[in-house]
Amino acid sequence: MDIENSNFYNFVIVGAGPAGLTAGITAARLGLTSIILERGGLAGPKPRGEGMANMPIVDEILGEGYLPSIGFKSNGGRVWHSPNDLQITTTYRKEDHYFFEWRKFIDRFTEVANALGVKLLFNSTVIEPIEKHGITIGVKYKNMDGQIHEVLGNAVLDCSGFEGVIGKRYGIDYTKMNCPIIKCLISNANFNIKENPDLEFFLLGNGDLNYSREFPPCVAYFFPLENRRAEVGLMLRMAQVPNMKTVMIPDNEEILRVWNEIKENYPGFSVFFKNCNIDYEEITSLPNAKIAEKFVPNPGVVILGDSAGFINPFGSSGLYYSMEMAKFWAGMITQDLEDFIKSKKLGIEINENLWTFNKIENYTIKFEEQHIYKEVKHMYNLIGAFEYKIFNRLRTSDKINKKWDYIASLLNQA
Numbered sequence: 001m002d003i004e005n006s007n008f009y010n011f012v013i014v015g016a017g018p019a020g021l022t023a024g025i026t027a028a029r030l031g032l033t034s035i036i037l038e039r040g041g042l043a044g045p046k047p048r049g050e051g052m053a054n055m056p057i058v059d060e061i062l063g064e065g066y067l068p069s070i071g072f073k074s075n076g077g078r079v080w081h082s083p084n085d086l087q088i089t090t091t092y093r094k095e096d097h098y099f100f101e102w103r104k105f106i107d108r109f110t111e112v113a114n115a116l117g118v119k120l121l122f123n124s125t126v127i128e129p130i131e132k133h134g135i136t137i138g139v140k141y142k143n144m145d146g147q148i149h150e151v152l153g154n155a156v157l158d159c160s161g162f163e164g165v166i167g168k169r170y171g172i173d174y175t176k177m178n179c180p181i182i183k184c185l186i187s188n189a190n191f192n193i194k195e196n197p198d199l200e201f202f203l204l205g206n207g208d209l210n211y212s213r214e215f216p217p218c219v220a221y222f223f224p225l226e227n228r229r230a231e232v233g234l235m236l237r238m239a240q241v242p243n244m245k246t247v248m249i250p251d252n253e254e255i256l257r258v259w260n261e262i263k264e265n266y267p268g269f270s271v272f273f274k275n276c277n278i279d280y281e282e283i284t285s286l287p288n289a290k291i292a293e294k295f296v297p298n299p300g301v302v303i304l305g306d307s308a309g310f311i312n313p314f315g316s317s318g319l320y321y322s323m324e325m326a327k328f329w330a331g332m333i334t335q336d337l338e339d340f341i342k343s344k345k346l347g348i349e350i351n352e353n354l355w356t357f358n359k360i361e362n363y364t365i366k367f368e369e370q371h372i373y374k375e376v377k378h379m380y381n382l383i384g385a386f387e388y389k390i391f392n393r394l395r396t397s398d399k400i401n402k403k404w405d406y407i408a409s410l411l412n413q414a
């Protein structure tokens with residue numbers, strides 16, 4: 001098949017974020033073709049995570065030493081503040097942790113992908129899957145002019161993040177996985193990096209904010225950067241909310257209103273904002289209430305990265321996990337495709353053999369045997385127990401503060 005002149009690729013990848021780009025890069029290095037469809041005018045059009053540990057996969061995908069070359073090394077400390085900032089406990093990470101600008105980080109993926117011949121199509125919004133005999137064989141997408149096109153392949157990798165455009169079509173319930181989060185970047189912030197070198201997390205229970213009593217439990221965060229800049233924000237923790245009668249799910253307007261109050265008044269947290277400039281502020285979602293139950297929601301489709309809720313929910317770190325997950329699945333499917341390449345001509349005719357019930361089960365088992373899967377699953381179990389205890393059972397500032405020693409012991413395991 002003449003790949004150049006056709007609309008067929010081994011991998012049809014939805015979304016040019018860290019997961020989609022890692023999958024494309026991995027497949028290209030193994031000699032297979034992929035197309036990445038991205039709805040924005042460039043990869044990762046909106047900034048997301050801007051801090052991660054310098055794990056070997058970052059060198060492998062982006063080049064040796066790339067992260068330190070663009071990053072600012074943090075000391076790895078995390079300070080956890082109890083409600084109303086009455087008590088603190090500090091924990092430390094083992095690995096070197098760097099902060100960087102999203103644009104420098106994500107553009108490097110694009111550079112590597114381009115050099116390897118991965119086809120990147122921007123301004124292309126994927127709208128739905130295409131099926132043949134119950135197997136997903138491609139997707140339909142809309143370009144900037146509103147025209148609908150089709151692209152076919154051996155595997156569709158849904159890497160569209162919390163939107164999960166294809167996963168949603170096959171029953172993945174993102175309303176149960178997504179948590180609203182505010183991302184905000186500030187400059188001229190009121191802190192001294194020597195006195196505040198750690199990441200700071202402020203735990204807020206339900207019922208304590210007199211300006212919004214029914215607001216869900218949440219965590220306000222402050223990540224110090226160089227030159228008195230900081231990344232700050234508010235993560236709503238929704239996992240316990242379905243079982244909490246005292247919580248109302250807020251709309252975006254209410255979340256922003258509460259966020260403004262917290263910036264203005266919250267003990268310990270509001271001090272950072274005195275006379276600062278707000279350079280970026282946006283409300284978005286992060287799927288870290290729940291991991292997806294299936295990674296292959298239909299034969300022919302794999303959901304990866306945020307689309308699968310594959311995030312460490314403590315600290316909401318998903319960059320490393322989405323890269324590892326994407327590399328693993330792209331590599332595993334490539335191995336099977338190679339067997340077909342040896343024996344047959346490539347095309348969608350092989351998809352029925354590639355996506356049998358047994359193969360899907362084997363893929364899932366192999367992934368679930370991986371260290372990264374076990375780590376993420378463990379973190380979800382841990383945070384489930386932690387949030388049940390703190391946010392559901394104890395709930396308010398008085399009660400949480402009384403049990404802080406116990407809570408600190410749990411935080412030391414995160």
Ligand SMILES: Cc1cc2nc3c(=O)[nH]c(=O)nc-3n(C[C@H](O)[C@H](O)[C@H](O)COP(=O)(O)OP(=O)(O)OC[C@H]3O[C@@H](n4cnc5c(N)ncnc54)[C@H](O)[C@@H]3O)c2cc1C
Nearest residue numbers: 015017018019039048049126160161183305306317318319
């Ligand atoms: C505020 C915030 C702070 C965070 N902080 C950290 C951190 O410090 N450290 C960390 O490790 N992680 C952090 N994360 C998490 C991390 O950013 C994500 O886990 C990671 O970006 C997931 O990568 P992804 O490729 O799966 O999804 P995304 O990065 O969300 O990429 C999805 C891509 O798909 C595109 N897309 C969506 N719909 C369509 C469609 N229909 N058609 C075509 N394209 C589509 C989007 O435009 C986007 O480019 C943070 C996230 C947020 C929101």
